[in-house]
Amino acid sequence: MVTIKQISEKLHLSPATVSRALNGYPEVSARTRLLVEDTARRLNYRPNQLAKKLATGRSGMIGLVLPPSPDQSFDPTFYDVMTGLSRRLTELDLDLVFHAPVLEDEVEPFRRLVGKQAVDGFIVTNPKLSDPRIEFLRSDGVPFVVHGRDASPAPDYAFFDIDNFRVGYDAAKLLIDLGHRQLCFLNGPEDVHFSFERRRGFEQALRDFGSSPVFGTVRHGRMTETYGYMQALAALSEPENARPTGIACSSTIIAAGAMRAIRDKGLNIPADVSVIAHDDAPPQVHAMGFDPALTVTFSPLRDACRPLADILQGLLNGDNLAGLQVTEEAELIVRQSTGPSPLSKQVQGQTA
Amino acid sequence: MVTIKQISEKLHLSPATVSRALNGYPEVSARTRLLVEDTARRLNYRPNQLAKKLATGRSGMIGLVLPPSPDQSFDPTFYDVMTGLSRRLTELDLDLVFHAPVLEDEVEPFRRLVGKQAVDGFIVTNPKLSDPRIEFLRSDGVPFVVHGRDASPAPDYAFFDIDNFRVGYDAAKLLIDLGHRQLCFLNGPEDVHFSFERRRGFEQALRDFGSSPVFGTVRHGRMTETYGYMQALAALSEPENARPTGIACSSTIIAAGAMRAIRDKGLNIPADVSVIAHDDAPPQVHAMGFDPALTVTFSPLRDACRPLADILQGLLNGDNLAGLQVTEEAELIVRQSTGPSPLSKQVQGQTA
DNA sequence: GGCTCCCCCTAAACCGCTTTGAAAAACTAG
DNA sequence: CTAGTTTTTCAAAGCGGTTTAGGGGGAGCC
Structure with missing residues (x-):
């Protein structure tokens, strides 16, 4: 391994100068710098990280x-x-x-x-x-x-x-704007901040746009396909007047489950039920390809x-x-999984 | 941050002695060692990894x-x-x-x-x-x-x-012993060693136990559920005399796909088709719970x-x-997904 | 008492780099 | 040509450990 000392000896310079030259300090002449940089390259010099770190007090x-x-x-x-x-x-x-x-x-x-x-x-x-x-x-x-x-x-x-407040807010707002009056939010776990915020946003939107009463239930759980499926199924099995026509999901994975449940119920997306999800673009689920294309609030984790x-x-x-x-x-991207509420004729006047 | 020097000063010893005492070198008296160890502990001394590494030349x-x-x-x-x-x-x-x-x-x-x-x-x-x-x-x-x-x-x-040779060999041998004469091996990617070895083992078994002719095809691909499904479906769509009654899979994920394909074909496991897989116990798939319980060669990655x-x-x-x-x-664990070949009556005599 | 031996410990060098303080070299100005 | 700056370089002191070479002092031996 070639060290700073070796370079300095070869060039009849002091280690200090070499160190400075390599680290771009101003107090070294351009000629010397070039010379040092060049020899360092030629000798394939790699600074010893440990020594560097010890000297600077930073571990990197x-x-x-x-x-x-x-x-x-x-x-x-x-x-x-x-x-x-x-x-x-x-x-x-x-x-x-x-x-x-x-x-x-x-x-x-x-x-x-x-x-x-x-x-x-x-x-x-x-x-x-x-x-x-x-x-x-x-x-x-x-x-x-x-x-x-x-x-x-x-x-x-x-x-x-x-x-995340906006994520919840925007999802609810979109659905409400489309005439939905019975919403369901399949949120994430109860003990994490983003779920909390999204819920707050969701509920705020319900209040802000409640010129005609809007009902929304929020469910919490681990964000799995199964969770989405089970909770959506449960929601859709409510009596008619409590059955959601718009479902918001805290992740695309949840949405996948929810959409499966909707289909199993013999319902159509978005004709009968609208679905919106938050999408942080995990590659696994992206590849899945939703049908119909999923309306999302979008913000890639990467x-x-x-x-x-x-x-x-x-x-x-x-x-x-x-x-x-x-x-x-997050960016709201409206695709095909959301549409007007099937009951919207009854409420259209009030929404517009 | 407390250093070796501080300890040495406090104890009126040299840094060298302290270093030795802490690293269990013999040339330090028991009394001193205890003393040093004790003060180090009291002062909550943590050796600076960087310094240690620089001195020893090991980064850890x-x-x-x-x-x-x-x-x-x-x-x-x-x-x-x-x-x-x-x-x-x-x-x-x-x-x-x-x-x-x-x-x-x-x-x-x-x-x-x-x-x-x-x-x-x-x-x-x-x-x-x-x-x-x-x-x-x-x-x-x-x-x-x-x-x-x-x-x-x-x-x-x-x-x-x-x-991995044995993994392939044991899988084939088990199926052959059960009377299967038409096998299919849904192996992993072609360019990795374990696939290569398993294939070798698989084919060796075909040869070793070929008192009556045994046919086996080997397919390669990325080990996904979809791959298992597609390939199994293809194999089961062969004309009757080339249709496998025993399917070996290079992973439980592949097996999941294969089993889905078998069911979609209206066939039963293991009555119509036997399935064996290699199981390295990835937690995701373990949780899946196979029905019937999967016969495997077992060797947890962990x-x-x-x-x-x-x-x-x-x-x-x-x-x-x-x-x-x-x-x-790997350990062979026979469960319920393997059974005698549905055609075994015809060949039983020859196998026994 | 003098000699060696061993035990326990210390001083100092070292790992490879950074950085401070000071000196040398190169300019600038008078 | 000298004094005063500025630029460039150097020697040396760290950073916090390890390790080598060596020294003091008591025990054992003659």
């Missing part, structure tokens, strides 16, 4: 801990985040160190990594409404950025989130990776927190 | 690169490996640094990590028959262990694999993680290669 490692999962199954969205994150961090010359917690203690990997001084910061995914990992990192003063957020009304940490990485870097550079709390809007 | 990091996937979808088995590996490596005080390649170049992440001197070794998963990653690492002299192996008849690297990690550690310690090439047997 970012901790990523697999979020705890209720059953031991895998959250496919995490995979998406992980790969996207890795790619972006690589560009920033940071590395991802991955840990899977032993199930009992979700904080332990963080404690361990912090104790070892092995990482400069963390990315926290799938935060709970009240999350012990966030609590720990905050109290320990370790830099971290959250994908999503916890329940605190004004978080004092860096995060990247989408406007798109979150770049900001997440960049926010973290900002954090490490000591940037102001204000710029490191990002909330993005 | 293991590289894990997401294997390239033909489409961009996720191989759920990789997740299993990743978590299991992380847990075991944590016990060995090693950390996993994760990289996702940009799609064009699967070797690049390795080159990068090696260049940065960021890792002590690699775990390579999903090897191809001829694999550029293995090629690179070998030529570069970096320690690595392969989960599976490539096509070389006598690999000169460390690996952990299951006896079980591979511990040996993989241990082999790698052996490698880093300079152990002899011979002990670091491990092939394990």
Whole structure:
């Protein structure tokens, strides 16, 4: 392995100058810089990361801990985040160190990594409404950025989130605008912030557009196809006057289940029942291809990776927190799975 | 952060002694050692990993690169490996640094990590028959262990694999013993070693037990439910005399598809068609619950993680290669998805 | 008492890089 | 030509550990 010292000797320069030249410091002449850069290249010099890190006090490692999962199954969205994150961090010359917690203690990997001084910061995914990992990192003063957020009304940490209130709001609004008066929202788990926000948005829309009364029920659960199927089936089995004509889903996977249930009931989409979902574009489900094409609020998870990485870097550079709390809007894309309520003739006048 | 120097000053000892005491070197008195250990604990001393690594020349990091996937979808088995590996490596005080390649170049992440001197070794998963990653690492002299192996008849690297020849052989043998004379093998992709080996085993069994002629076709493809469904459907649509009564599958996911196809054809399992699969126990599919219970060759992926990690550690310690090439047997578990051939009366005499 | 031996410990070098403080070199101005 | 700046370079001190070479002092032996 070729070191800075070797280069300096070869060039009759001091290691200090070589280091400066390679790291773009101004106090080195252009000629010397070129010379150094050239020899470094020719000698195929690679700075020893460890030495660099020891000297600078930065490890260049970012901790990523697999979020705890209720059953031991895998959250496919995490995979998406992980790969996207890795790619972006690589560009920033940071590395991802991955840990899977032993199930009992979700904080332990963080404690361990912090104790070892092995990482400069963390990315926290799938935060709970009240999350012990966030609590720990905050109290320990370790830099971290959250994908999503916890329940605190004004978080004092860096995060990247989408406007989940709007997701719920827009879904409900669209359905209401189409004349639907009996809605059902198949939301995510009850203990995560995004579900909470979407529910708030959903219910706010019910209130805002309730010139004629609109009814909506919200159901919570793990976002699986089965959950979507079962809950939609249950909703559609209600007596006629409580049966939803518009179903909002917190994920495309849920929507897949819901649509299956609708069909099993002998109903048509969107003639009898409209379906809208939030789509964060997990590749598995995208490939599925919905028929009819699904109306969604759209915000690809992968798109979150770049900001997440960049926010973290900002954090490490000591940037102001204000710029490191990002909330993005999801895009409403209307396709064929939503249409006017089958009962809309009765209420059209009131809506318009 | 408390350092060795602080401890040494507090105790009026030299840093050298403290270092020795903490690392269990013999040339330090029992009394001193206890003293040092005790103060270290009280002061909550954590050795700086970077400094340690710089001094010892070991980074304590293991590289894990997401294997390239033909489409961009996720191989759920990789997740299993990743978590299991992380847990075991944590016990060995090693950390996993994760990289996702940009799609064009699967070797690049390795080159990068090696260049940065960021890792002590690699775990390579999903090897191809001829694999550029293995090629690179070998030529570069970096320690690595392969989960599976490539096509070389006598690999000169460390690996952990299951006896895939036997997997194919046992599956065919079981079906043949049950009187089946027309078999079909829905194997994995053509360009991976395990498929190749299983096919070899499968075909060997056909030859070994061919006192009465046995026919078997082997199909290759990506191991998805759809693949299983399509291929099984195709096989079952053959003219009567070429229609398989026993289907072997390279994974439980394939089997799920195959079983669906069998049912769609109005056939019964195992009365009309027997199904056997290889089961590496990915949690997603396990949960699925087969009906009838699936006969399998069994070897959980998770079980591979511990040996993989241990082999790698052996490698880093300079152990002899011979002990670091491990092939394990899969276990044959006969359940309800296999039964005598519906045509067995005709051939029973010849088999017994 | 003098000698060796062993045990326990220390001083100092080292890992490869960064960074501070100061000196040398190269300009600029008077 | 000298004094004063500015630019460029260097020596040396870290970063926090490990490790080598060596030293003090008590025990054992003659």
